[in-house]
Each structure stands twice: as structure tokens, then as C-alpha cells.
Amino acid sequence: MYKRLVIIGGGGHGKVIADIALKSGYKDICFVDDNVGGDCMGYPIIGKSCNLEQLNNGETDFVIAIGDNQIRKRIAEQHKLNWVTLVHPSAQIAYGVQIGIGSVVMAGAVINPEAMIGQHCIINTCAVIEHDNQLGDYVHVSPNATLGGTVHVGSCTHIGIGATVRNNISIGENTVIGAGAVVVKEISGGGVYIGIPAHLKT
Ligand SMILES: CC(C)(COP(=O)(O)OP(=O)(O)OC[C@H]1O[C@@H](n2cnc3c(N)ncnc32)[C@H](O)[C@@H]1OP(=O)(O)O)[C@@H](O)C(=O)NCCC(=O)NCCS
Numbered sequence: 001m002y003k004r005l006v007i008i009g010g011g012g013h014g015k016v017i018a019d020i021a022l023k024s025g026y027k028d029i030c031f032v033d034d035n036v037g038g039d040c041m042g043y044p045i046i047g048k049s050c051n052l053e054q055l056n057n058g059e060t061d062f063v064i065a066i067g068d069n070q071i072r073k074r075i076a077e078q079h080k081l082n083w084v085t086l087v088h089p090s091a092q093i094a095y096g097v098q099i100g101i102g103s104v105v106m107a108g109a110v111i112n113p114e115a116m117i118g119q120h121c122i123i124n125t126c127a128v129i130e131h132d133n134q135l136g137d138y139v140h141v142s143p144n145a146t147l148g149g150t151v152h153v154g155s156c157t158h159i160g161i162g163a164t165v166r167n168n169i170s171i172g173e174n175t176v177i178g179a180g181a182v183v184v185k186e187i188s189g190g191g192v193y194i195g196i197p198a199h200l201k202t
Contacts, residue, residue: 004028005084008075009065010040013127016125017065017104019113020041020086026061052079064102064120069156076102076120083120091123100137118155127159132167136173145177154189163198 007014007025010033018029018041026133031045037201038045047055052062062081064072069155076083091109100119101122108126112116115129116136117191123129125143132200133147136155145159148167154157165171172189177180181198192201 003082004030004060006030006032006046006052006060006062007043008032008049008052008062008067010036010045012064013067014065015041015120016106017063017086020088020104020106021063023089024086030055037149049075049079052081058079058082063104065104067122067140069140069158072120073138073156086101094131106143115202124161158188 005015005021008028008189009125010031013018014031014194022083023028031040031043032047032049033045034048049082055093061084063081063084064075066072085099085101085103087105088107090107092103092112094113096114097111098133101118102120103117105123106125108121111129112131114131115133118139120138122140126143127141128146130147130149132150135153138156139153141159142161144161145163150168152170154173156173157175159177162179163177163181165183169183169186171187174190176192177183178192178194181194182196187193194201
């Protein structure tokens with residue numbers, strides 16, 4: 001029996017998550033958004049994040065649909081709610097994969113054996129997470145990004161759209177890998193890296 005689902009964030013990313021929720025069997029969907037009211041995809045925006053505790057009645061699931069890793073982290077840490085993990089039915093999740101609570105996996109993503117995905121991560125459309133990857137909490141892997149085997153990604157790091165990370169590479173926390181970058185060397189953490197091969201953006 002599916003409960004009501006509250007999606008936090010009524011923007012484009014929220015629409016994608018609502019679509020996954022519908023395909024996963026949720027029928028009672030609504031949104032919370034601090035900036036806009038009205039509706040999102042025809043589902044009502046019923047309040048703001050300050051109302052979240054009131055909505056937490058034990059019959060409601062929650063998911064955060066905000067792409068900014070730091071904001072996702074702040075909301076998840078501030079509110080003790082029944083966070084759910086959502087996986088699009090077309091995503092390929094291999095044997096031994098672990099996906100942390102609150103994470104979302106979009107259409108066409110591939111996560112290969114024994115990869116570990118942290119909490120409240122976004123594995124976006126058609127991203128490839130190869131075998132034995134370890135992703136910390138609040139990581140966002142953008143559409144069509146590819147992480148080779150045994151890549152480690154620190155918490156709150158954003159891998160940009162179409163970026164590639166060579167196998168056996170570690171990227172630290174709070175790092176941004178720009179769109180289309182190719183990472184071939186370890187990145188200790190922090191900063192924005194762009195280009196081929198990826199280098200610190202000055
Ligand atoms: C790398 C990034 C964070 C930089 O953002 P920014 O600091 O706002 O950079 P700007 O757009 O102001 O561009 C500054 C310069 O960097 C260049 N640049 C920006 N992003 C670049 C990238 N990914 N690769 C190469 N060069 C890039 C710009 O061309 C510009 O160069 P110029 O000064 O010679 O004109 C951003 O461009 C990016 O790639 N973000 C990832 C977006 C993404 O993956 N979204 C997914 C949503 S699902």
C-alpha cells in the first residue's frame with residue numbers, strides 16, 4: 001500500500017521525480033516549495049519547508065527534489081521525516097548495489113555491481129556508475145555523466161552533465177566537475193574543475 005508522497009521542490013527536477021513516483025505506484029502526490037505556490041505538473045503545492053513537520057503524520061513519504069547538494073543536505077539534516085528512495089523502472093541496478101535512503105535514480109541510469117550510493121544522492125538521467133564505485137551522501141551525478149570502475153566521490157560533490165571520470169579515481173568532497181570534463185587524476189576536494197583533462201577553473 002503506497003502512502004502519500006510529498007516532493008520538496010516544485011521545479012523541473014521535481015517534475016522528473018513526480019514521474020518516477022507515478023511509475024512506482026504513488027497516486028497521492030503533492031509538493032512543498034518555499035518560492036512558488038499553485039501546482040506542479042497538476043499536483044498541488046501545499047506549503048513551504050517550514051510546514052514539513054506538520055505534514056509528517058506517519059502516513060506520508062518524503063523526497064527532496066532540489067539539485068543543489070548543500071540545500072538538499074540542509075533540509076535532510078533539519079527534518080526527521082520518512083525519506084524514500086525512488087528508482088525509475090528503466091534504470092539498471094546490478095547485483096550488490098546499495099542505494100542510500102532519500103536518493104533518486106533517473107531513467108536509463110546504470111549502476112553496476114557492488115557500487116555504493118550514499119543518502120540523498122541524485123543519479124540523473126542515463127548516468128553510468130560503474131562497478132565498485134563509492135559515492136558519499138548528497139552527491140549529484142548529472143545526465144550522461146560516466147564514472148568508470150572503482151571511482152570514489154566525496155559527499156556533496158557535483159559531477160556535471162556529460163562528464164567522464166576515469167576508473168580508479170578519487171574525487172573529494174564539495175567539488176564541482178564541470179559539464180563535459182574528463183577527470184584523469186585524483187582531485188583532493190573543493191574547487192571547480194573543467195576541461196579535458198580536467199583542471200582547476202581559475
Ligand atoms: C563549470 C561550471 C560550474 C562553471 O560555472 P560558472 O562559474 O557560472 O562559469 P561561467 O558560465 O561564468 O563561465 C566562465 C568561463 O568558464 C567557461 N566554462 C564554463 N563551464 C565550462 C565547462 N564545463 N567546460 C569548459 N569551460 C567552461 C566559460 O566558457 C567561460 O569562459 P570565458 O571566461 O572564456 O568566457 C558550469 O559551467 C558547469 O559546467 N556546471 C555543470 C552544470 C550541470 O552539469 N548541470 C546539470 C543539471 S542536471
